[in-house]
Amino acid sequence: MLQVTVNGLLIGGVYALIAVGLTMIHGVMKIVNFAQGDFLVIGLFLTYAYYTFLPDGALPYWLIIPVAASMYLIGCIIFKLSINRVIGQGDSNYILLTIGLSFVIQNTLQLIFGANFRSVPVSDELRFGSFEMFETVFQIPRVIAFAAAALFVIFVNWFLSHTDIGRAMRATSENRVVAESLGIRTGRIYVIAFAIGTMFAGVSGLLLSPMFLVFPTLGAAFSTVAMSAIVLGGLGNIKGALLGGLIIGLVESFVSTYISVTVALAGINFVLMLVLIFRPYGLLGKRRRVA
Amino acid sequence: MPLTKIVKNHWVLIAFLAACLIYPFVIDSRYLTRVAMEVFFFAAMGNAWNIIGGYGRQTSWASSTFVAVGAYTSILLFVRYGGISPWISIFPAMALAAVMAVIIGLPCFRMRGVYFAIATIACTTIFRQLLIYFADFTGGSLGVAFMIRRGDSLWNLHFDSAIPFYFVALVWLLVTVGIVTYIERNRLGHYLRAICDDQDAAESLGIKSSRVKLIAFIVSAMMLSFTGVLYVFQLGFVDPNTFASHDMSVRIAIVAILGGMGTKWGPTVGALVTVPLLELSNAYLQHIGGGGAGWVMYGLLIIVIVLFKPNGIISIFDNFSLKKLGGGVSGR
Numbered sequence: 001m002l003q004v005t006v007n008g009l010l011i012g013g014v015y016a017l018i019a020v021g022l023t024m025i026h027g028v029m030k031i032v033n034f035a036q037g038d039f040l041v042i043g044l045f046l047t048y049a050y051y052t053f054l055p056d057g058a059l060p061y062w063l064i065i066p067v068a069a070s071m072y073l074i075g076c077i078i079f080k081l082s083i084n085r086v087i088g089q090g091d092s093n094y095i096l097l098t099i100g101l102s103f104v105i106q107n108t109l110q111l112i113f114g115a116n117f118r119s120v121p122v123s124d125e126l127r128f129g130s131f132e133m134f135e136t137v138f139q140i141p142r143v144i145a146f147a148a149a150a151l152f153v154i155f156v157n158w159f160l161s162h163t164d165i166g167r168a169m170r171a172t173s174e175n176r177v178v179a180e181s182l183g184i185r186t187g188r189i190y191v192i193a194f195a196i197g198t199m200f201a202g203v204s205g206l207l208l209s210p211m212f213l214v215f216p217t218l219g220a221a222f223s224t225v226a227m228s229a230i231v232l233g234g235l236g237n238i239k240g241a242l243l244g245g246l247i248i249g250l251v252e253s254f255v256s257t258y259i260s261v262t263v264a265l266a267g268i269n270f271v272l273m274l275v276l277i278f279r280p281y282g283l284l285g286k287r288r289r290v291a
Numbered sequence: 292m293p294l295t296k297i298v299k300n301h302w303v304l305i306a307f308l309a310a311c312l313i314y315p316f317v318i319d320s321r322y323l324t325r326v327a328m329e330v331f332f333f334a335a336m337g338n339a340w341n342i343i344g345g346y347g348r349q350t351s352w353a354s355s356t357f358v359a360v361g362a363y364t365s366i367l368l369f370v371r372y373g374g375i376s377p378w379i380s381i382f383p384a385m386a387l388a389a390v391m392a393v394i395i396g397l398p399c400f401r402m403r404g405v406y407f408a409i410a411t412i413a414c415t416t417i418f419r420q421l422l423i424y425f426a427d428f429t430g431g432s433l434g435v436a437f438m439i440r441r442g443d444s445l446w447n448l449h450f451d452s453a454i455p456f457y458f459v460a461l462v463w464l465l466v467t468v469g470i471v472t473y474i475e476r477n478r479l480g481h482y483l484r485a486i487c488d489d490q491d492a493a494e495s496l497g498i499k500s501s502r503v504k505l506i507a508f509i510v511s512a513m514m515l516s517f518t519g520v521l522y523v524f525q526l527g528f529v530d531p532n533t534f535a536s537h538d539m540s541v542r543i544a545i546v547a548i549l550g551g552m553g554t555k556w557g558p559t560v561g562a563l564v565t566v567p568l569l570e571l572s573n574a575y576l577q578h579i580g581g582g583g584a585g586w587v588m589y590g591l592l593i594i595v596i597v598l599f600k601p602n603g604i605i606s607i608f609d610n611f612s613l614k615k616l617g618g619g620v621s622g623r
Contacts, residue, residue: 032405085598091404092350096548097597099541103590107583115583216583220537224416231409266420269413276410277398 003136004257005250010139012249013146014204018222019229019241020153021200027173027236028193029087031094033256035102037223038238039071039198043205044214045109046070048120060122060209067206068199075198078193087190101218109216120209145207152200153242160238170195173236224265228272243283247271315454322574324453325525330566331460332522337546337558338467339514343507344544345552346480348487349543353395353411355539356418357388357512361519362529363422366435371448377448381520388516391418392509400501400508412537419535431432434530448524456525463521464559467514472555474510483507487553515543549596551603560605568592 022036033039050063082101084091132140160166163270171179172189204222212218229248233240248268255267275283298305315324336354343349364384368375399410423432443450450456474480482503485493494500523529533539542565550561572585600606 030599032409082594082598089601091408092348092548092552093601095350095405095408095596097594099545100590100593100597103586103593105590107586107590110583111587150500176421179460206389224412224537225407228413231406235405260424263420264426266417269416272413273398273410273417276406276413280402280406282406 002134002254004140006136007142008250008253009246010142010146010249013149014207014245015225015229015249016242017152017207018150018201018204018226019233019245020141020156020238021197021204022226022230023236023238023241024156024169024193024200025197026230027238028169028189028238029083031083031087031098032227032230032235033197034095034098034223034227035105035219036197036201036226037219037221038102038105039075039201039219040205040208040222041109041216041219042068042074042105042216043071043202044209044212044218045113045205047206047209048118048204048214051120051122056121060120060206061148064148064203064206067085067202071199071202072195074202075195076191078198079194083194084187102223106216106219113216115216118214120214122210123180128173139271141210145211148207149204152203153238156196157238165189165192221265225268228268231282232272232275234282237282237284240282240284297572315457321453324457326567326570328453328457328460328525329570330562331457331464332518332525333542333546333566334559334562335371335460335464335467335518336515336543337550337562338464338471339511339518340543341471341547341552341554341558342474342483342511342514343504344511345398345547345554345557346475346487347504347507348552349400349485349504350408350507351399351411351508351511351542352408352537352540352544354511354543355535355537356391356395357360358519358522358539358543359418359422359529359531359535360384360388360512361516362534363429363435364516365520365524366437366529367428370435372439374447376446377520378446381517384516384520385513388462388512389509390493392512392574393505394444396505396508400504412540413533414538415537417536419531422531422535430530432531434528434533436528448521460521460525463518468555470510470514470557470580475555478508479503479507482527484553545593549593549604551605554603554605555603557603564604565589565592599619 018036018040021039025031025033025036046067047060047063048064051058051060054060054062078101082096082097086097130137132138160170166181168184168189169192171182171184172186172193176186179189224262225248226245229244230241231244232247233242233244248271251268251271252264256264259267279285311327314327318324318327327439336358340351340354342349361381361384364387365377365380368380368383369377395411395414399407399414402410404442426432443452445455445459448456474483479615482493482498485496485498486500486503490500519534523534527532546561546565547558548561549565550559551557565603569585569589570589576584596604
């Protein structure tokens with residue numbers, strides 16, 4: 001029981017990180033990025049590609065800066081080329097655009113790397129390492145991923161409330177016109193928010209690299225999980241994304257242990273539906289007039 | 292109305308129909324006839340989606356569930372229960388789809404915008420996983436396939452040549468266009484458009500929006516289920532990853548959105564562009580880099596159209612008047 005809870009919380013931390021990236025994007029420009037999972041896969045493939053430059057058996061975590069920087073750049077380019085044209089144009093446009101992006105990313109990766117399953121060749125000590133505490137097994141890659149995710153989430157919270165760019169982001173998120181009239185260059189804020197969201201997805205990919213096989217179509221599952229997490233918690237709310245990610249990790253862990261791995265995804269979505277039936281705007285979300 | 296005037300007002304439609312009628316005989320290729328059939332099926336499914344997604348602007352991603360309900364019902368009745376004809380199993384299939392639409396619609400229509408979209412994705416995912424989980428009945432992730440059948444039979448929807456089925460699909464496509472036209476001109480269509488413009492304003496005028504949306508959703512689901520029955524009898528097998536997947540929902544919605552949401556012929560135009568693109572590029576480019584090339588083009592097409600023609604492919608035709616070409620403009 002405790003073991004199941006710990007496993008769920010550890011993976012939930014990583015889900016929370018992906019969800020926080022998605023929330024950064026949604027909070028500022030009111031867009032849910034359906035390609036977020038594919039950005040995660042780009043991060044995984046970047047880790048895979050950069051890892052060849054490291055000595056054998058090195059820790060993949062050294063790559064965090066190059067991967068994050070590359071993802072930030074990719075995010076900027078994709079935003080400038082496509083996303084900034086659909087902001088504020090209604091739901092179906094951005095949904096369709098990001099779904100299109102997801103097709104392009106998945107299959108471009110497939111063209112470059114092929115459809116084979118690969119794995120980042122980290123040392124076995126890292127991949128299978130674990131320690132025991134309170135009669136519970138903690139797998140090392142999961143603990144590291146959870147800790148890193150927690151650090152990133154704390155950093156985002158600090159960034160949003162204590163830096164000028166963070167405050168400008170919150171202002172833009174509240175009301176774009178007012179923010180602009182106060183001298184905030186909202187166009188730049190959009191780029192930064194989107195690129196940070198992309199970067200978080202990429203970093204999550206890196207953190208997951210010791211645990212997951214790398215292949216182009218891996219992203220769809222993560223997109224669904226991350227979207228479920230932010231909707232569960234309430235859109236545009238960092239705490240909600242965090243809560244949503246952890247809940248989803250827990251549900252996944254309990255369902256796959258006590259019922260069956262095949263219905264884990266169904267369990268997540270079932271909980272999501274239950275929450276939405278009673279709180280149509282998520283756990284921490286507030287009702288607002290949409291039309 | 293004199294015949295010449297009908298011809299003048301609807302020459303695009305007449306040309307399209309004529310092209311459809313001679314196509315399989317001129318082209319004389321089983322594969323290309325099947326591609327055209329695929330176009331008809333996706334256009335029909337796009338029409339069904341268009342009722343709730345286009346006219347009502349409720350971006351539903353649950354379509355594949357209803358297609359799968361139709362497909363599974365008919366194939367299980369045929370294979371497991373002594374060859375019940377698809378023309379009979381269409382009725383339980385549509386009834387089940389309607390029940391399913393109520394089950395999905397009641398909770399989902401309490402939400403709006405992206406919450407609604409993600410709730411429908413959640414429902415489809417649950418349904419797909421249950422199909423895989425109850426493998427004893429549904430065949431799990433492998434699905435169910437027909438045994439090899441020979442001979443022609445309209446009753447059992449099986450033909451040695453692809454051409455008869457091609458016409459079955461064409462007729463069904465025209466029926467769905469007819470249903471959409473009927474809805475567009477009647478109360479349901481007006482209500483849906485009012486909700487799409489401003490749901491709160493529509494409700495203040497006494498339109499029960501959740502009821503209207505639910506009715507449109509049920510109609511759409513029944514049409515999707517009907518198409519699912521035909522589609523599975525054409526393909527010869529059913530499995531969760533082809534029929535109940537999120538990709539299927541996406542392809543259906545994309546047919547309608549790319550073609551032009553809330554327009555009568557939008558889904559047909561969308562299917563005419565996207566389905567052959569995907570089919571042919573997958574067939575001819577499959578040796579390049581693991582077969583991703585077709586999907587890359589598909590994705591790029593989506594992006595380009597969203598960015599440059601946000602009202603769909605059909606809006607290209609809005610800009611140039613047919614009068615300049617010497618043709619008559621309808622609606623006079």
